[in-house]
Amino acid sequence: MLFAQEDFMTTTLLDPKLLGLWARCVREAQHLSQEALAEAAGITVRTVQRFEAGETVQIGSRRSLAKALGYGDQDIFDDPKFAATVLGFFDDLRVIQQKQVDDQHPDQTRLAAQLVSSGEEAIRFAQGNDAALFDISPDLNRETKEIAATFADYVRDVGELDDLSAASSLTFANELDDMLKALKAEGAIVYTAKYDRKFVGENWADKTPMSMTLSYLVVVPATKKLEHLYVPRKTKLF
Known part of the structure; x- marks a missing residue:
């Protein structure tokens, strides 16, 4: 499962590894190194590495990372709408990748x-x-x-x-x-x-x-x- 679901109307949380992958994609899209992101967030490089690897980090570090990545809402990572958007993005990406593979096997x-x-x-x-x-x-x-x-x-x-x-x-x-x-x-x-x-x-x-x-x-x-x-x-x- 890509997300844990207790009550879809109240909470939808991304799997930590998927959230870490998303954060890495956003960071790289902004041409930021892990060191630069850590400095902007006021945290250690090791914390950035742990977060992108899907490991647990403190809530304060999560909020700092969200802000450093350009999100106005420091609690965006725990927003069900954000989770749905990320899931939709990766679902669309998988469809595109699968079509590319299918096109390699036309017969x-x-x-x-x-x-x-x-x-x-x-x-x-x-x-x-x-x-x-x-x-x-x-x-x-x-x-x-x-x-x-x-x-x-x-x-x-x-x-x-x-x-x-x-x-x-x-x-x-x-x-x-x-x-x-x-x-x-x-x-x-x-x-x-x-x-x-x-x-x-x-x-x-x-x-x-x-x-x-x-x-x-x-x-x-x-x-x-x-x-x-x-x-x-x-x-x-x-």
């Missing part, structure tokens, strides 16, 4: 990525699609790729089973749990995404669109945190 669709953290989640993924595609990052070492390939094959096989019993589902989930732990130990994690599509085969006599759920599973280094997967906009059925 692809952005899907929300979901981290797979348990065998049960892997089972639900396997059983909840009409077709699944798998990808293993080339940045992984050979041993990790082998574990990832085994995991992907296992998920594919489970997805092809009909009327999976509770006992079988638990057994499969436990085995997938072990594979996920092995991947984690090797520094790899698994993400999935789903895409509901309508298809018309090029050689179909009946051109009535057929609805399908395509699922994507990727194994990547644990250092690569994903919010989205980009997948082809067009997929041919023959």
Whole structure:
């Protein structure tokens, strides 16, 4: 959450890290160094650094910083309207940044990525699609790729089973749990995404669109945190 909310009509406070980022942006827009801001506010440089890092500072220092940054209201940082304005600014910025990334993938669709953290989640993924595609990052070492390939094959096989019993589902989930732990130990994690599509085969006599759920599973280094997967906009059925 970017802000804590007890009663939106009476108080909306920015997350300290976001407030610190905003203060740094305002300072840099005014071409002020941390030293110059500290001098203008009558506080130490360390206090400015702590504030911009999202750490707690005394209320007097907050007020001095607000004044030194050009705000007439020394309590502006605790004003719900100010918080809403800052949140709106960063929301708009995220939209712009996301569009820039999307424009780099004109032939692809952005899907929300979901981290797979348990065998049960892997089972639900396997059983909840009409077709699944798998990808293993080339940045992984050979041993990790082998574990990832085994995991992907296992998920594919489970997805092809009909009327999976509770006992079988638990057994499969436990085995997938072990594979996920092995991947984690090797520094790899698994993400999935789903895409509901309508298809018309090029050689179909009946051109009535057929609805399908395509699922994507990727194994990547644990250092690569994903919010989205980009997948082809067009997929041919023959």
